Amino acid sequence: MRNLSLSTLGPLAALILLIVLGASLNDNFLSAANITNVLARSAFIGMIAVGMTFVITSGGLDLSVGSMAAFVAGMVILAMNALQPQLGVGLPLALIGIGTALAVGLLAGLANGLLVTRVGIEPFIVTLGTMGIFRSLVTWLADGGTLSLDFAMREYIGPIYYGGIFGISWPIITFALVVVIGEIAMRHTRFGRYAEAIGSNDKVARYSAVRVERIRLMTYVFLGLLVGLATILYVPRLGSASGSTGLLWELEAIAAVIIGGTALKGGFGRVWGTVVGVLILSLIGNILNLANLVSPYLNGAIQGVIIVLAVVLQRKKTSAEGR
């Protein structure tokens, strides 16, 4: 396939190296349980990173997604706890939770998008601002502590995270679906094409009758929705949200996108690459936990080295091109 250029092959090679490394360090690395764990925990950041791919591709940025996830989770828990007396534990309440997550995610994304497109503030500033706002709000709602879903309801929705079908857990299935949809949207729909065009040169896009502001807005809304979706999977896992939920997810999501070969300046989006980036980041953590290589204090250093190395292969080319 023509899209599988060097820029995706680089990180893919890094991913394969990591897998080989993991397998050689620990026999359980390739066990179904470990693979399921890694994939399922990648799902949150993964879905968000797919949305982030569109935002970055069209020349934007969103620093607020981690806080947004915490805020959405908080709202979901509040809504479900509030309605449980009337609705009882069951499907209707679960659907309320799902609806809340998507609605709040969408609105949060819309807020970011409108500030960027209508008010015309730099995405970095807008989302730095909303990052503080969302995180503050959830801390405030939780009175500084943790918002916890009622225990019975948590048990009821637990299978959304832990359950699955054909031995594949729901987070993995959802993530896979999001990736496929994202890939199709990027490669085979107008939305993706426009996002790339806007990121490449928004003036040209405007002169080509592309509704630049609308597409930009849509990328933020889409990302917000995906944050909502990620939260739907997140809440059943531990049934709680606090000021520390989703901490630094934004950095991880952006890093995954960039490692995957999407240009930070916009214009080129690689959904598959993003998936590879997310898996690389998850695997680094997993391998560090599985193998006692060094002092745990140095985990961050090893992580840093691998991230840089993962990109070296692919970037060699770009730098050569540059001169």
Place this chain on the structure above:
Amino acid sequence: MRNLSLSTLGPLAALILLIVLGASLNDNFLSAANITNVLARSAFIGMIAVGMTFVITSGGLDLSVGSMAAFVAGMVILAMNALQPQLGVGLPLALIGIGTALAVGLLAGLANGLLVTRVGIEPFIVTLGTMGIFRSLVTWLADGGTLSLDFAMREYIGPIYYGGIFGISWPIITFALVVVIGEIAMRHTRFGRYAEAIGSNDKVARYSAVRVERIRLMTYVFLGLLVGLATILYVPRLGSASGSTGLLWELEAIAAVIIGGTALKGGFGRVWGTVVGVLILSLIGNILNLANLVSPYLNGAIQGVIIVLAVVLQRKKTSAEGR
């Protein structure tokens, strides 16, 4: 002055509004002591942000500065503690500390710069990697705890932060010097001119015999040196370094730069604007401490709102231009 365009006037207006707000909330706001406090504590981020202005102007980014500050502080403390038995408390040891700070900062900046320019990796990835590495290293050096300067030595170098001349404290004087030098470098030297040209269009710069990679490298080295300088002021203030030193400084520094009107995409640098941005960010924190306006949980939200508002004025223009 021609540089004082809307893009600097916007944040300046926000700064003035904040000052008026602060003065109306608390009589002591405009006291010499408070002004000294605010300016002195702005000095760390301020100096780093001046360096960051050059990096961003030339189209780069540095996420590692907060961790780098922690790492530099750690190395300074280790060096001074190690040599104190031989040298005793006194000027020679203080000079060793200063030398260590500048040398380590310079080398750290050089490392970032070389990875960006020679190896050709995206600045975002390089500095995300080194951010993890520096922070990990300091945690490891401190054995998970805190590295602290011997108390006697801390007393001796205390005046570097707390002392001053003509009633103006050293951090403020140093910061002012850095700003003036930065402003001159940006406006009146080849270095600044080339940084802008590279950020605007590196191919054009290359075609004009600008040594693009060298200037880029220099921006990172310059930033590293300023991180070292900031640390020289930081160590006497807190006398210690740990894994949480300088946490999120990178975000604050970048935010200050962008609030100040420098374009995140590069090509356009405003050192004065950066100063205004730093002061805005410091003042928000100060004002929140002046009056118990709301629940402290909401501080982050207020901060977010003000950051966005500070930029609204200035960006109106840009967005109108865009359509």
Place this chain on the structure above:
Amino acid sequence: QDDRTYVIGVSIPSATHGFMGGLNWHAQQTIARLEATYPQLDFVLATAGESAKQVSDIEDMLATRNIDALVVLPFESEPLTGPVKAVKDAGKFVTVVDRGLSVEGIEDLYVAGDNEAFGRVAGEYFKANLPEGAKIVILRGIATTLDNERVDAFEKAIEGSGIEVLDKQHGDWNRDKAFTVMQDYLSKYPQIDAVWAADDDMAIGAMAAIEQAGRKDEMWIIGGAGMKEIVKRIMDSDPQLPVNVTYPPALISSAIEMTALNFVSSTPVYGRFIIGSTLITPENAERFYFPDSPF
């Protein structure tokens, strides 16, 4: 006593995890209560996410709020020592909470939990309840001095018991992080007999991972600090959570109250108050259960 107003500054770390959330909540509750009871007292509360910000907060209290007393829970001991000393040197009353300063004799009043005991009490329980050759894993907090103290004390307490510590990674007092680390422990070690999660947020994350792996019956977990959900389960004699070790976030309340007392009563207040870490068992759990606290 005169009728002037006294201003008491309270500077604590922000609510970044469950325990600190509880501590923040207790601080606010206490302040509200004291302000209502004593009109002559004013409080200034500031929260900080890192040391430098906390130092700034304290500077601001001194420069703009004319505080008469400072109650401070240092984010870190070392960096706060100098600035708190400056407050003391300015003639203010100083109360230090939980994490002590690195130079002795600065504060008037010291109210703290006992981190050494926190680790030791847990360790002693492990030693007493596990056979020789038992295998355990540890989830540590954020890399800090107090985490080191706890872990060192724990390891010292189990010395000579023949208990093997398989692994001790950082869970950063965070549920999600602890969940992930526990999942990986479970993949890595076929036999785990018990878990010391040195904080109840981490205990919750670890339990979820264990439950998912279906190994609930193989191991029990000891958390720490007495989170209400955990205490509840101890009350209900949950075999997975036999006991817990206290480290009450309410110690901030005692500190603020005693500081206030220094200004509203005629007896001067000073000294060191160490609130020991004790074992919460099904028998005494009720005493440690505060359903209204967020923690």
Place this chain on the structure above:
Amino acid sequence: MGDAVTPALALKDVTKSFGPIEVLHGIDFDLHPGEVHALIGENGAGKSTMMKILGGFLEPTSGQVLLDGAPAPFRSGPEAEARGVVVIHQEFNLAQDLSVSQNIWLGREMGRFFLDHKAMRHATQALLDQLECRVSPDARVHDLPVSDRQMVEIAKALSRNARVLIMDEPSAVLTSHEVQVLFRQIERLRAAGVALLYTSHRLEEVNHLADRITVLRDGAVVRRALRGELTEDCMATAMVGRDLKDIYPPRRSDFGPVVLEVADFAVPPLVEGIGFSLRRGEVLGISGLVGSGRTELAEGLVGLRPHTGTLRRNGAPVTLRSLSDAEDHGLAYLTEDRKERGLLLDKSLRENLTLSTLKRFGSPFLSREAEEAALGKAIQDFDIRAPKRDMAVGNLSGGNQQKLLLAKTMLPEPQIVIIDEPTRGIDIGTKSQIYHFIDRLAREGLSVIVISSDMPEILGLSDRILVMRQGRVAGVLEGAAITETAVVRLVMGTSESEKASENA
């Protein structure tokens, strides 16, 4: 100019390949001091590539570059420039965020330690004055219209004191007045002994300027001639490889009803009080000086700029708030600014071609096949010469980019098309094709507005000519009234022209 003199710069048996594709085949070429040497050829013939090799910006795949007879393997443009070889590129080579003065002195700033802003501004002003260019040295390049940008490029090159000056289509975006200014500079430099290499698709310029002519076709030299040896027709024939006759199609005569009526139209701040109508099957030319507001008017008409006034489409009033509104009403616009507004230079031909008409290529999923088919057709219809179909558009030759842009504009099958500078950088053969294409469209019932700074083009193509001056309609000429002098008078604003406009 005998062969005894050592050429200032020469190529010996130079080939150049991009990947597997060889675009220059064994070129021998020399350029002497004190001569103007014209290089002409079709779009994609390899002129720019050859110039970049001469200027050190590309390395030849094989063969040699000789400077003063000695091998000079330049490793970079700046290295060549240091030895007196200066290039004005076909693409703009200015940093948009920097000012005119900053761009001109980039890399060679004045001042020892600190920049001497004043000296640079003065020197810039002197250069601009010399070029009769009225932009301010402090203006940001971003804010300049393309023609001024080109004058800045020229100023930048002049400031270099070159021994060899290579100019790749410097006049393509200039108006005739600016071209005259440029010619005077070229003549001055020739007299001073500078070796000048010049390329242009305006053959009358070549005829006027060139001491020698080299004709390139498909990457090989097919003809060398001295001044006076080739007529313009011969040049065209040599370039294209076949006879060209009837460059301009005959005028049309039967027009349909009015399809667009513009009244009291204004595009602030410059353009106001515009009124005209456009008939079915008609080609309306718009002429005027640079900055007379033609582009602003056009962009206002298609909803790209805020505007006021009334627009009637087939008699019914319409409001066009955006370009997509305009497209819905059958209007299309081809921008004059190919690089900044026309094409995504880092994207492929296909992605560029279909960008403004994606809706037609499948919903919700785009059909790659349909797009490829459209590209195939466009490549044929517009004779786009691309070595590879999936290459980045930025690597196409300038003229082929223009053809692709034209194809992109016509893809929505508009009923009214406004073409701003249709043949910038297009070779004579293709130009003629485009003129006949426009004619065919008009005869098929389209209405075309052509904005052009090329006088023969506007005269040869238009059924009516609207002349703009300082944002207003200076007059409209029709039928027999269309003469070069009449247009020029209106453009310049002499008193006769006012009368002419009343008569029109």
